[in-house]
Amino acid sequence: MSLMAPEFRERTDHQVYWMTGQFRERDREDVYRRTIKPRVRFESRLAIVVAAMIFGMFTISDYFYVGQSAAFYALVIMRAIVVGCCLALAMAIGRWGNYSQRLWLHALPLWILATGIILIVPLRPDTLSTQMLAVIVAIMAFYLLIPNLLTVVTGASLYLSVGFLVAVVLATEVSAVVILRITLLLIMANVVGFFALLRVEYLQRKQFALLHEERGHNRQLLREMAHRRSLESQLRRLAEQDALTGLANRGHFMKRAQTLFQRSRVEGIPLSLFMLDVDHFKVINDTWGHSQGDQVLIEIAEACQQSLRPQDIIGRFGGEEFVVALPDTRLDDAKQVAARLQQAIAGLASRSDMSMLALSVTIGIAEMRPGDSDLDALLKRADKALYVGKREGRDRVVVS
DSSP states (O other): OOOSOHHHHHHHHHHBOTTTOOBSSHHHHHHHHHHHHHHHHHHHHHHHHHHHHHHHHTHHHHHHHHOSSHHHHHHHHHHHHHHHHHHHHHHHHHHHOOTTTOHHHHHHHHHHHHHHHHHHHHHSGGGHHHHHHHHHHHHHHHHHTSOOOHHHHHHHHHHHHHHHHHHHHHHSOOOHHHHHHHHHHHHHHHHHHHHHHHHHHHHHHHHHHHHHHHHHHHHHHHHHHHHHHHHHHHHHHHHHBOTTTOSBOHHHHHHHHHHHHHHHHHHTOOEEEEEEEETTHHHHHHHHOHHHHHHHHHHHHHHHHHHSOTTOEEEEEETTEEEEEEETOOHHHHHHHHHHHHHHHHGGGGSGGGTTOOOOEEEEEEEOOTTOOSHHHHHHHHHHHHHHHHHTTSSSEEEO
16 A cells, blocks of 8 residues: 555656656656666666676577587677677766766667577577577566666667567568467567566656655755744844843843852852943933934943953843843952943043943942852842942942
8 A cells, every 4th residue: 555645646647657657857857867877877787797698608508509500600709799799888887877868878788689689590590489488588688677768678679579570580480370479479578578667667756756855845844944943043032132232131141140159159169240330321311312322332232241251241131230240250350340341331432423422330349258048139239339339429330
């Protein structure tokens, strides 16, 4: 029972010529032939060499039937020529064989073998029954053992059949009944071989079409998976990043900072935290507009990122407020980092698009203490230090 869906079978049936087993679309047939080219080269070469060797080995039977006679030497020469041509063609097919471009190269060995078989009849007319069996075997070998297209094999097999029948009529004295029996046997052999190879050609192309379609579905599935991963990545960024500055948003910062906090507690390493607020940000918005205020926040975020280490975490807490976690950093070192941030942000005023602004920030710093049970305690101390700095006039660093 076929595992393929009925609609796929109908589609494949429509794509293949029922009399040749080839795809109706020339481009698709060319793709199929290029796909099977390595296998065809190997199998054709092997089959032709074996067929030539078997044809040559029958020289022994020639000697048995005709002895050392002129006919025997003629048979030896003929078989040697056929074998030599077949071996040369087998080598050529192994190197240049291609159904798409050199179909004649694959057809020649069949015609040469067929010619050799036909020539045996006038040279050995008394062995018709043996030759008849050899012709039937050769026809089936043409159809089923030597890889080739159905059209090529059919032409060579009909040439062998008609040529053999003509040789029998001209070189032997057999009755019309025997001729009729030979004709029927040849017709039967060709019909059986034709439809057997037709089925093979059809099934091979149907398998190729199924595999090609499956690969197309797989490529489409991979594209959809990549698109889905891209969407998931975008959603993840939207969920984790601040839309304006690209920094971690409050939720994502808290998640990462909590991990740092727990690791610092377990490993006994220091952890410092900044709360950073842009001074007089409302004045900037009211004077220059919200678009300019947004640009200020973007520039400050970039300046902070450039001044921090890769392992430091910075996030936007909302409005003009930022927060920074500094792993493995003591309070004194954190003060130096804060001073560097202040200088970097103050230096933004030297840029032409920021020259009308006097930018400054107030920073509150806190260091994790042994008694801190969670991150909130550290945040509250840093926030408290920040508001102390704002009450004292802003543009300063205050340590909790």
